[in-house]
Amino acid sequence: MVRQSSITLASECSVAERAAMTQALEQAGFTGAHLELGTAAGGTLKELMGIYPDAATRPPFHVIDPMTYFPDQLTKVRTNLTNAGIDPDSVRFHIGTSADFLPVARAEGLQFDFVFIDGDHRHRPVLADLALADFVTPGGLIALHDNGPKFPGVGWAIDRFLVRNPGYERVTQAETLTLLRKTPAAGPVRILSTDLAEASVTQVLSRWRQSYRKRLARRA
Numbered sequence: 034m035v036r037q038s039s040i041t042l043a044s045e046c047s048v049a050e051r052a053a054m055t056q057a058l059e060q061a062g063f064t065g066a067h068l069e070l071g072t073a074a075g076g077t078l079k080e081l082m083g084i085y086p087d088a089a090t091r092p093p094f095h096v097i098d099p100m101t102y103f104p105d106q107l108t109k110v111r112t113n114l115t116n117a118g119i120d121p122d123s124v125r126f127h128i129g130t131s132a133d134f135l136p137v138a139r140a141e142g143l144q145f146d147f148v149f150i151d152g153d154h155r156h157r158p159v160l161a162d163l164a165l166a167d168f169v170t171p172g173g174l175i176a177l178h179d180n181g182p183k184f185p186g187v188g189w190a191i192d193r194f195l196v197r198n199p200g201y202e203r204v205t206q207a208e209t210l211t212l213l214r215k216t217p218a219a220g221p222v223r224i225l226s227t228d229l230a231e232a233s234v235t236q237v238l239s240r241w242r243q244s245y246r247k248r249l250a251r252r253a
């Protein structure tokens with residue numbers, strides 16, 4: 034399957050979802066680092082970076098992505114940024130998965146004012162990605178994309194995360210984009226191994242349910 038974003042280099046977020054992130058970031062006036070987990074062609078990345086037009090004062094941007102979403106993904110991301118007047122060398126690309134990134138973040142003591150989670154949308158990976166909240170500064174924001182019926186894992190993981198971590202609050206829902214804030218009361222992230230196990234089972238059941246429904250719809 035050809036990914037549209039590999040041809041258009043456009044964002045995979047809707048206009049309303051990008052506007053919600055832009056508005057939140059403009060209001061917050063963050064100066065600390067920003068992180069995008071899962072960048073596709075960098076379409077959203079270039080818009081988020083564009084919120085800070087002066088490269089000299091722009092917060093540092095990091096991207097985590099295995100860069101196997103489509104052929105030549107990293108080259109296309111870099112071209113997309115260059116075409117938008119952004120130096121791609123100003124972005125720190127962590128080529129790999131979010132699981133590869135966590136020990137790096139720990140070892141380097143990385144901290145982020147803004148984290149945008151838009152990688153693997155299944156139940157367990159999203160819940161595991163929310164461990165990144167430990168690297169968010171108090172008052173910082175976490176955005177999650179594709180929280181809707183097409184990707185039931187995203188909403189499931191957010192709900193479970195908030196039950197275990199009451200120091201985080203929902204601030205905005207724009208279409209399938211959910212914004213959470215880390216309050217100063219947040220402690221170290223709690224994600225239990227039983228939560229991860231339940232996420233694995235739920236994602237398998239959810240996939241079966243979705244393919245059963247598709248088969249039924251095809252027969253009708």
Ligand SMILES: C[S@@+](CC[C@H](N)C(=O)[O-])C[C@H]1O[C@@H](n2cnc3c(N)ncnc32)[C@H](O)[C@@H]1O
Pocket residue numbers: 038043044045046070071072073074075076077078097098099100101102129130131132151152153158
């Ligand atoms: C839905 S696309 C991201 C869209 C992009 N954020 C945008 O708004 O245009 C998903 C991306 O997540 C990446 N990805 C998938 N699994 C990942 C993982 N475990 N860790 C990091 N990135 C992952 C894929 O390579 C792909 O680039």
